[in-house]
Amino acid sequence: MKITAIRPVLAQGERKTFVFVKVETDQPGLVGWGEATVEGKPRAVAGCVQDMEPMILGFSPLEVEHCWQVLYRSGFWRQGVIGLSALSGIDQALWDIKGKEAGKPIYELLGGKVRDRVRMYTHFGGDTPEAMAESALSKAAKGWDAVKTVPIPITNILDGPRVLDEAEAGLKAVREAVGNGVDILLDMHGRVTPQMAIRYAHRFEPFYPFFMEEPVQAENPAAMAQVARATNIPIATGERLFTRWGFREILETGAASLLQPDACHAGGISEIRRIAAQAEVYYAGLAPHNPYGPVSTAACVHVDFTTPNFVIQEMVDPDDSPLSMTEFVVEPLSVVDGHIMPPEKPGLGVEVDEAACARHAPDFGSEAVRSSSRSYLARHRDGGVADS
Template structure:
């Protein structure tokens, strides 16, 4: 097994792809290990971990993940787990190609015939994430998204705030959300991603209260990842469902979240949480405590 990476300039950030080649000619797999603004660290982690799998059967995916996590001795942080995730996803690609079957069928087959999808404002233009803090660009980009047929969108317009949400900022967030709801109407779901910008539960709650009258589907990462106790306070008080988890890694971090009842909708990212098998285990844990998975 040979494991290499490819870095792609994706405008404002890099994508990192992992390529795993087998000793069977033409049989290889691709996975993704993109970790924004940590490109070289992830590439280095993949290179460090690769020798652990040399000579092994790429179809033994669970074994490969255990080896990568345990035989490298030190705990893997988000950089190491993103590297493991990219390798794991490439192994699934290989297994699917070897069997000539789509990977979703190997994971238990389809559950639904249709899945509702959303997009970010900007339809892939990264700048929309950072340049929709005023009403005009926000509603213009939302109109463009709805015009393409989407019935759910995600926006980022919460300011970075310390332990206090200034009243002018709270009022502005309320006005932006009001304009957004008026623009898209009641049939389009709106998700507001906080990107962990508020520094305390009370700050986050001030913004959530301003959003709530306009019925967002959920707010995402209202606090930085890992602040489980503060998140639990927020879940108890918020009128809007709380989503989080894309920046968590490995099962113990998700287990903490579930035990503390600190999430309504959990969002394990298969490119960071350890791959497809780990995400399946996390989803099963969520199901057991009536937490949604997105």
């Protein structure tokens, strides 16, 4: 069996442009699907997928690790977010082919499952404490027992009690609304400095957050470790880190006890498994980052089923993004009471609907698509650019 083509398939969702990756083989009808979505840079990663195609054309798609090594180590340059995302999508697609050829779901090829179901969490929002509480309650009513939000406003290098009071009021309202039966996860988006992250953490501790994600940018593990030492809230990070080398210093410095590699960015299924094993040595858990589409979700779930130190899995609530989560694939994985059961179909268990993607092909000249890139711009009150 040989790889005969690798191509990106783009589709415009509610909030972002999705990049799916199709790997074709010389076996009639046998193709694999992956996802390589990158916020604000869909054409860049799609172009990189095309650039990588000739590197493994003619290779066996069943030799997943060989293909991974060629894509990662060849061409002189180590990969950044664009290259690793392209590689990640291709890697997922190769595992999809391998599973289909074997007639087994991918988790069976990774050593078999170590749990009966995978716990999922989704997102809630709101601009006021009352709106946040209502949003969290609506998720809990649908069976989600873990929900995540961004609890803080844009915060300066050093800020006063106004922002702390605002953040505390929101979290307090949510905890009082949902009780202790729902875990609350906090995403700081790397927006603040260590000193402000510590101040926020001390305000949040009475409400027992499940974890605090990216309190500072992961580019400085020592700064994140400073926060981790100052609070009893578990620190999570990883969405902006790539490969096991990117996570090494996080673990060595004790900067985080929960790693969040992204199946679309960190190196695909192959590399997330290695990162999880690396984390286990440090008694750190795995909670893959995944605010993306149904293919990425499926890829994560297969890893989750086979990973002993897995904790919880992120996904977009299909009710919030029905186009992205249900229309772009033929049969998406279903969530029941906040959990996903083991997929039974061979490979990933989901198939991209190319006709649906074609109907929603992105128009990069349209204001809707352009504004999705601009939506990540954030500013401080004085007009200075803030981390988003």
